[in-house]
């Protein structure tokens with residue numbers, strides 16, 4: 001695929017990177033973040049948690065395995081923009097049905113290929129993630145583009161789950177014998193998540209983010225699940241989740257779901273400087289000492305006491321997991337109620353499967369509550 005013309009990436013603090021267009025032509029704005037995943041670019045592109053974010057890949061060579069119909073985590077590409085170093089000139093995979101750049105163009109995703117992705121990553125690591133814009137026809141002077149970037153919306157305070165959530169409920173049937181009914185609240189759910197539950201005998205009712213407690217209750221679920229999702233967790237309403245906890249219904253949350261459990265327990269969330277995005281983050285289970293290598297995609301984290309159990313309206317809780325790179329909270333667990341959550345991604349799409357047993361733990365919790 002031939003690429004021509006010039007493109008610029010303009011960061012909110014005035015740093016500018018020059019490159020060539022990759023994907024659709026045009027302009028786009030978002031919070032620029034980097035991910036260190038060496039594989040799984042199609043899962044990353046289609047993860048609804050990346051809504052309104054420009055994603056920069058630290059892996060230097062992107063597009064090698066093309067695109068296929070199996071790997072997407074949702075029905076479209078959600079990233080607001082895409083930054084790569086060197087697009088692969090050939091597609092090499094028996095699974096490929098097309099090439100990545102055509103796919104990005106078809107979906108209208110504006111991107112840039114630039115040499116300095118290492119410099120960009122170091123810059124974001126030191127200064128923190130920030131607003132940015134990609135312009136493939138930079139007809140305006142840089143000063144004007146910078147001004148427009150500085151007028152684009154921030155991620156702090158952004159309520160985005162409602163923009164990515166399913167409009168209507170749908171069901172993912174259990175694979176094999178049905179053991180449990182799960183109500184899964186779609187805050188930006190990845191396709192693999194209900195599948196991981198279905199593989200364990202769960203019939204999963206995926207409900208829009210606006211679902212009420214009455215709608216959840218009407219399904220008579222054995223458990224309630226809160227998904228990953230984009231935006232600032234401080235903006236989300238946790239009143240339904242509080243009703244779920246008060247009713248003692250087994251609860252499991254992933255990523256945004258972990259942040260919302262934290263908030264429902266009365267904890268605060270805060271923005272990390274540059275977040276965790278990649279597929280090799282070491283997370284330790286503080287009870288067993290076991291370390292899982294896990295997939296991450298979060299820019300916010302829960303502020304919780306690390307020195308022991310703390311009180312909540314639903315009884316004592318504890319930080320169940322921590323990230324070994326920076327010590328941030330990676331999981332929460334209620335000690336006398338059937339509720340737990342993790343900040344990382346046991347569905348492993350893409351990523352290692354070390355943490356897949358968390359879905360077994362959810363089934364175990366539901367099974368105990370049934371008896």
Ligand SMILES: NC(=O)CC[C@H](N)C(=O)O
Nearest residue numbers: 049228229255256299300
């Ligand atoms: N993957 C997610 O659920 C992300 C949660 C939240 N939007 C964050 O950035 O921290």
